[in-house]
Amino acid sequence: MTTPSVPVSRIPEAVHRRRWAILGVLMLSLLIVVLDNSILNVAIKTISTPAPTGLGATQSELEWAINAYTLVFAGLLFTAGLLGDRIGRKKVLLGGLVVFGIGSALAAESGSPTQLIAYRALMALGAAFVMPATLAVLMNVFEREEQPKAIGIWAGGVGLAIAIGPITGGVLLDHFWWGSVFLINVPIVLLAVVLMVWLVPDSRDPKPGRLDPVGVVLSVVGLVLLVYGIIEGGELADFTAPKVLSTIIAGVVVLAGFVWFEKRSDHPSIDVTYFKNKVFSAAIAAIALVFFALMGVTFFSVFYTQSVRGYSPLQTGLLMLPLAAAQMIFAPRARLVVDRFGNKVTTGVGLLLLAGTLAAFAGFEADTPIWLLEVVFFLMGAGMAHVMTPTSVVIMQALPREKAGSASALSNTFRQVGGALGIAVLGSVLSTAYRNGIEGKLGSVPAALRDTAGESIEATLGVAAKLGPPGRALVTPANDAFLHAMHVTALCGAGVAIIGAVVAFLFLPGKPPVAQQGEEQPELAVVGE
Structure with a gap:
């Protein structure tokens, strides 16, 4: 009599038993990387304030403080993924965390915008080795059937960081100097390193690619x-x-x-043959376009709440709670929506919802009821959750398990490039529209200060404060010019999200077929031809 064959797990039993604890450590590492950017979101107005309160950074310097991190991060992600595949993901994770912690400590003591930009780039060097390794380890400690659930929880961790970051940043800025928003990373790094040494197993690709x-x-x-x-x-x-x-x-x-x-x-950083698969390319494009739109709107929403509405950094952080709450609620459950409706509908509708929330900003004025902003933030988080989870699963399952570092790096590279271009393009739209709107109202400003006053709303309000009582006449025109610029920028972001929705509806797969009992799923994922 023959005994029915039972599938043998390729994951050691000791690792399998602590897989959820390992996921917790990985999410803590992810938290540090995402937390830094979400904390910075509420601090950019403070950093733009002249010393000693801030560094007196211009809008372009603020964009570079964000993009120096994003560009180094995106540029090194694939190499970091390959190094993890080659020398071990745990080693790469630990090294990345240490570099990130050192960069954070140096950024906290920056004496100028230029130094801050340089130390942010150092932080990105460390973060580039953390992010892909977290997903690669996740894919190696969970069996295939649990991977979508684990990725959903991992994506929910992004929402947790979005929630904690602005509130933490607001509390720190209310009680300490601006550099504290970077110094807070150091104790979290130390905790993550200790837990990782204790819990996380090492893994590598038996046939790693060559560096490029x-x-x-x-x-x-x-x-x-x-x-x-x-x-x-x-x-x-x-x-x-x-x-x-x-x-x-x-x-x-x-x-x-x-x-x-x-x-x-013969050893490319990015294997362009992956992009011959339309489904894979569409998932990458969707996630890049989401972050293009989202990073741009986050940049201007901070100036809207703090400069126009007069909220403090802590209040601004609390206002962003609905966005994070929606991420945490919906990201782990988005896989259930995919099971019922498929990637095409889930991702496409999520992008349309995101487009609608971005367009809503085009109707916001200085006296718009604040509860409307809260509703918009919640819907924005819900839309983003229903894009990130299904696209992450498609991308991660498109490659064999041993290539998990490469798949993670691809996903995160395009996410970061999308975010960098979003801040650059939408930030430039905001800057151009603001300058065009305020230039005609600067007649009372001394000629030597007019160019500076036209750079951003913070620059205009800073010059107005220096002028004393005559400068008060600039406050209302500055608010009006910013609101017009925000409306234009928001509509551009909405247009980008709509393009992403069209891509999703055209190329992502529909409802997945129900697998027969006992049928083994193919190792090379379900992205189709």
Whole structure:
């Protein structure tokens, strides 16, 4: 008599038993990386305030403080994933956390916007080795049938960080100096390192890919040139200036050279053959467009709540709670919606909901009831949760388990590139629209200060404060110009989200077929041809 074969787990029993504790440690590591950006969101107004309160950073310097992190992070993610595959994900995680902690301590003591930008880049160097390794370890400690649930909880951790970050930042800014928003990372890093040494197993790819230094350099240089040109165009309010056009064109050319090199390399950073699969490409595009729209709107919403509405950093953090609450509520449950309706409907409707919430900002004025903002933030979080979870599952299951680091790096690279371009493009739209709206109202400002006063609402209000009683006449025009600029920017963000929805409806798969009992799922995922 033959005994029915029972599938044998490839995960050691000791690891399998503590898999949920391991997920908790991974989420703590993820929390640090996401927390830093969400804390910074409520601190950007304070950092733009002149010393000693802040650093007196201009809007373009603020954009670079955010994008220095994002670009280094995105540019190194794939190499970090490959290094994790080669030398061990646990080692890479620990090293990344230590570098991130050192960068955080240095950023807290920055004496100028330039130093802050440099130390933010160092923090990104560490974060680039943390993010892909967390998902890669997750994929190696959970069996395939539990992976969607684990990824949903992992995505919910992003919502937790979004919730904790602004509130923590607000409390710190109410009681300490601006650098405390970075110093808070250090004790969390120490806790994460101790728990990781104790709980997390090491894993690696038995056949790791070779590193691609040429590809890394080309991608980072191309992205920096492109983003620099876009930010410079917004600062000058002139995208036809020779300096702006030449930089943008140079960035596009270098990025085209990167794609050409990767197609011909036998060890590319990004294997472009993955993108022949329309479903995989659509999932990547959807997640990039979500972060393009979301990072842009987060940038201007802080100035809306603090500069126009007069809320403190802590109050601003509390106002963003509904966005985070929706993320935590819906991200772990989004897989159930996918099971019922499929990736196409879940992701497409999520993107349409996100577009609607972005468009709602175009109707906000200085006296709009604040509960409307809360409703919009909650719906925005719900829409984002129903995009992140299904697209993450599609992307992660598109490659074999041993290539988990590469899949994670791809997902996070395009997420970060989307976010960087969102801040650059939508930040430049905001800057250009604001300058065009305020320039005609600066007649009472001394000629030497007019250019500075036109950079942003904070710059205008700063100059107004220096002028004393005559400067009070600038407050209402500054608010009006900012609100108009926010309306224009919000509609641009909504348009981007709609493009993402169209991509999802056209290319993502519908409702998955019900697997027969005992039928083994293919190892190479369900993304289709």
